[in-house]
Amino acid sequence: MQFGIFSVGDVTTDPTTGTTPTENERIKATVRIARKAEEVGLDVFATGEHHNPPFAAPPNPPVLLANIAAQTERIILSTATTLITTNDPVRLAEDYAYLQHLADGRVDLIMGRGNTGPVYPWFGKDIRQGIPLAIENYALLHKLWREDVVDWEGKFRTPLQSFTSTPRPLDGVPPFVWHGSIRTPEIAEQAAYYGDGFFHNHIFWPFEHTRRMVELYRQRWEHYGHGPADRAIVGLGGQVFMRKNSQDAVNEFRPYFNDAPVYGGGPSLEEFTEQTPLTVGSPQQVIDRTLTFRENVGDYQRQLFLVDHAGLPLKTVLEQLDMLGEEVVPVLREEFAKNRPAHVPDAPTHASLLAAENTEAVAAGEAR
Amino acid sequence: MKLTIVSAGTTSPSSTRLLADRLTESLTKQLGDGDGEELEVHVVELRDVAVDIGKNMVTGFPSPALQAELDAVTGADGVIAVSPIYSASYSGLFKSFFDVIDAGALTGMPVLIGATGGTPRHSLALDHALRPLMSYLRATVMPTGVYAASQDWGGEDAGELHSRIDRAAGELAGAMAGTPRSRRAGDGFSDFVPFEQQLADLGQLDV
Numbered sequence: 001m002q003f004g005i006f007s008v009g010d011v012t013t014d015p016t017t018g019t020t021p022t023e024n025e026r027i028k029a030t031v032r033i034a035r036k037a038e039e040v041g042l043d044v045f046a047t048g049e050h051h052n053p054p055f056a057a058p059p060n061p062p063v064l065l066a067n068i069a070a071q072t073e074r075i076i077l078s079t080a081t082t083l084i085t086t087n088d089p090v091r092l093a094e095d096y097a098y099l100q101h102l103a104d105g106r107v108d109l110i111m112g113r114g115n116t117g118p119v120y121p122w123f124g125k126d127i128r129q130g131i132p133l134a135i136e137n138y139a140l141l142h143k144l145w146r147e148d149v150v151d152w153e154g155k156f157r158t159p160l161q162s163f164t165s166t167p168r169p170l171d172g173v174p175p176f177v178w179h180g181s182i183r184t185p186e187i188a189e190q191a192a193y194y195g196d197g198f199f200h201n202h203i204f205w206p207f208e209h210t211r212r213m214v215e216l217y218r219q220r221w222e223h224y225g226h227g228p229a230d231r232a233i234v235g236l237g238g239q240v241f242m243r244k245n246s247q248d249a250v251n252e253f254r255p256y257f258n259d260a261p262v263y264g265g266g267p268s269l270e271e272f273t274e275q276t277p278l279t280v281g282s283p284q285q286v287i288d289r290t291l292t293f294r295e296n297v298g299d300y301q302r303q304l305f306l307v308d309h310a311g312l313p314l315k316t317v318l319e320q321l322d323m324l325g326e327e328v329v330p331v332l333r334e335e336f337a338k339n340r341p342a343h344v345p346d347a348p349t350h351a352s353l354l355a356a357e358n359t360e361a362v363a364a365g366e367a368r
Numbered sequence: 369m370k371l372t373i374v375s376a377g378t379t380s381p382s383s384t385r386l387l388a389d390r391l392t393e394s395l396t397k398q399l400g401d402g403d404g405e406e407l408e409v410h411v412v413e414l415r416d417v418a419v420d421i422g423k424n425m426v427t428g429f430p431s432p433a434l435q436a437e438l439d440a441v442t443g444a445d446g447v448i449a450v451s452p453i454y455s456a457s458y459s460g461l462f463k464s465f466f467d468v469i470d471a472g473a474l475t476g477m478p479v480l481i482g483a484t485g486g487t488p489r490h491s492l493a494l495d496h497a498l499r500p501l502m503s504y505l506r507a508t509v510m511p512t513g514v515y516a517a518s519q520d521w522g523g524e525d526a527g528e529l530h531s532r533i534d535r536a537a538g539e540l541a542g543a544m545a546g547t548p549r550s551r552r553a554g555d556g557f558s559d560f561v562p563f564e565q566q567l568a569d570l571g572q573l574d575v
Contacts, residue, residue, distance in 0.1 A: 132570055135563075139572040155570055185560040193563040206429050216557055224563075266426035275431065 001336050002347050003329045004044025005037050005321070006080040006237060006304040009057025012311035015259035020311075026056040027064075029314045033307075034068040036318050038075040040325025046078035046110065046304055051119050062099040069103035076349065077103055080201070080237070080304065081112025081180045084141070085133040086123040088157060092137075093144035093165040100170040105350025108176040110199045110235075111138060113187075129156070131186050138177075142194065145174035173357060176348045178235055178302075183209050185216055192220030197233035197347065200297075202277050203306055204262055207296050210236065210277075214297040231345055235302035236293055238277045239309065242323045246281035253280045260310035283327040290328075291335055299340050301347035303332070369544055371395065372444035373411045376451040376462035383484045385413070387516045387533075388450045391482060394537035395448075399545070410444070412437045414461050421461065424468045434468070442473040446544040447507070449498070450482035453490045453515075457497040458483070466501060475506040478543035480536050482514040491515035508543060512536040 007030060013020040021029065034045040047064055048057040058064040065077040077099070082092065100107045113130050114120075120127040136154045143150055144165040153159040169175065178197035181187035182205055191198040198217040200210045218229035226232070241256075243249035250269065257269045257280075272278050279289040290303065307320040346352070373392060377384030388411070396407055414421070420434040430438055441447060451462035481498040485491070494513035502509045514536045520529040567573040 132566075135566050136570045136572055139567060139570070154572060185557050186563075186566065189560060189563045189566075204427070209429070212557060220563075267423045267431070271423075271431070272427075275429075 001300070001333065002043040002076070002302040003324075003332060004042045004046065004076070004078075004302070004304050005033070005307055005324075006044075006046035006048070006078075007033065007057065007308050008048040008080075008306070009050060009055050010309060010311075011054045011056050012260070012309075014311040014313055015255045017313075023056045029308070029317075030056075030064065031068055031071070032314065033317055033321070034075070034077075035071055036321045037325075038072045040321050042075065042321070042325060042329065044076045044078055044302065044304060046080040048080055049083055049114075050116075051122060052116055060095065062095040065107065066099055066102050069099070069106065072106075074106070076106050076108060078108050078178075079110050080199070081110045081114070083114045083119070084111040084137050085113045085130055086119055086125050087137070089137040089141040089144065090157075090160075090163075090165060093141050094167075096175055097145065097165065097167050097169045100175055100350070101167055105170050105173070105354075107350070108178065108348075110178040110180045110197075112180040113184075125156070131184070132156075134187065135190060138179075138190065138194075142174075145169050170350065171354050171357075173350060173353045175350075176353060178233070181213065183213060185213070188213050188217035189220050192217050192226070192232070193224050195221065195224065195226040197235055197301070199235035199302070200237065202237040202293075203239045204276060204278075206275050207277065211296045214300075218298070228343075230298055230341070231343060233302075233345070233347055234297055234300035235304065235347070236277075236297065236300060237304050237306060238279070238290060238293070239306040240278075240286045240320070240324075240328075241280045241307075241312075242283050242286055242320060242328070244282060246285055249280050249282065256310040256312055263310075283323050286328050287331050287335070290332055294336065299336075299344045301345070369399070369405055369445045370408045370410065370440075370443065371446050371448065371544070372440045373409065374414065374441060374447060374449045374462075374465065375411060376414045376459050376465070377484070378415050378452070378459075378461070380415075382452070383516065383518070383521070384450050384452050384482075385411075386521075387482050387484055387514065388448055390533050391448050391450075391480060391514065391537050391540075394534050395446075395480075395541050398534070398538050398541040410440045412440060412465075414465050417465075418461055421464045421468060425464060430468060438469055438473075442469065442477075444477070445547065446478040446480070446540050447474075448480045448482065448540070449502070450484070451498065453483050453485040453493045456490060457493055458501070463501070466505065469505070472506065474502075476547070477505075477507045478510065478540055478547055479507040480510045480513075480540040482516070482536070484516050486518055488515070488517040488519065491517070508547075510536055510539040510543065512539055 011026045037045045047061050049061050050057040051059050061079045150163045178199040179187050179191035180199040202210050218232045221232035222229040241253040257263050279286050308317045373388045375385045375388045417434045420431040424430045451458040479502050483494050494515050512535050514532050
């Protein structure tokens with residue numbers, strides 16, 4: 001099972017000091033956080049894609065991820081999410097394949113439709129076409145990575161004749177793709193159809209949304225002939241804040257919670273931690289809570305935590321990563337491995353996809 | 369059969385709840401023992417979940433207590449929705465409750481609308497505010513809405529209120545008896561468009 005972090009890249013005033021990081025500080029902090037994630041032994045760093053303040057997440061994630069790739073050795077670089085609706089699938093095919101080469105295959109993507117309505121018109125698209133855009137654009141992207149020469153026609157972009165997206169994916173193996181959605185069944189259906197992964201961001205929302213979406217995805221994965229439902233590839237988010245003593249964690253996090261745009265003004269910290277996956281407390285509480293996720297979705301493949309949010313200073317975020325790496329993730333690895341059926345696969349990586357491709361090629365050769 | 373009352377009165381007792389109770393009483397009588405099935409009545413007092421409704425508006429999801437009340441409404445065979453008239457329209461609390469119900473969840477639901485006010489001058493709020501709201505939610509709104517002003521509870525107008533209550537409740541009784549149990553709208557998890565169909569619609573299905 002993979003463990004990692006995902007960042008929304010928000011530039012938020014620290015409510016306890018009144019200081020706001022500059023965009024430059026926030027962007028450099030993001031790189032520092034990604035490096036730290038590798039240092040403490042996490043498996044995945046994923047970045048959001050944003051096109052509006054108050055975010056300093058990359059508008060084109062491969063720019064950030066290529067920079068991190070140059071400074072790391074092992075960690076998988078991903079997105080949370082890549083906008084499949086408003087980006088040209090040709091550019092996605094090109095940029096992420098290029099990133100694959102730079103990062104020696106340490107790349108996958110989570111596709112999403114975005115959380116900001118106006119982003120559609122900014123890129124000449126119509127929000128009412130959100131789902132058809134996600135479907136058509138991904139159908140083209142999927143083809144561009146798998147066919148060297150593409151003839152294609154669709155509703156939302158100019159047709160392509162004898163087009164070759166360059167560079168070709170590393171070793172001829174396209175990056176693994178997850179599809180993210182909070183409560184749109186069509187997206188779970190899309191992930192199942194292609195045999196891709198399904199990621200639920202699993203923050204700000206009750207468990208019930210996650211449970212239903214994953215259940216649908218697993219059923220439809222089986223329906224489309226990719227194998228039994230419990231072999232489908234599921235990823236979850238989660239948000240944590242930890243201190244050695246749980247009351248210290250609550251006291252320290254509360255002002256950030258109260259001021260955060262997504263939390264403030266609504267339910268209390270206590271209600272939110274009860275009704276959503278947000279966990280504020282000791283590392284042991286985070287371990288216990290995270291282990292319950294499996295009860296809602298079955299054995300799964302990837303767990304990402306949001307830790308650099310709501311104006312928390314870089315120093316605090318790095319401390320959170322130390323605790324995740326030293327105290328939480330080693331225990332989670334051990335506990336999640338218990339009673340996990342042998343046929344439940346790990347999340348695909350470049351190496352595993354390449355090996356599978358080679359095995360298939362050998363099998364095809366023998367059959368001949 | 370299940371009947372759910374949504375009452376947006378804020379005092380206790382409130383004339384809004386009083387009107388809802390009178391409608392329920394008349395409905396129960398008129399349903400009689402037609403098919404021998406007991407009428408289960410559930411009352412949602414919006415005052416009790418007012419804070420949760422506010423929280424839902426900022427978080428996008430209901431608390432467990434509010435979810436239970438939403439389920440009682442969307443899972444009913446008929447609904448009586450009664451609001452006090454404030455500033456020439458339904459109360460903000462009444463509207464907020466219907467704002468946090470999932471779009472489509474009331475499709476085809478038989479709904480009887482009622483309102484209360486200090487004077488009869490705002491009786492048309494039923495038809496210019498509550499009725500279009502319910503139409504937007506694709507509910508089946510009963511032709512008779514019942515407005516009760518303070519003066520309708522006594523004096524010479526009381527008899528007329530009675531007959532309006534009986535007429536409206538009779539309409540709802542008929543609609544509830546005639547509406548199949550399968551009225552409930554799909555929630556998207558059971559009636560989504562299969563992916564091949566979506567690809568085919570966009571001309572993207574490779575054959």
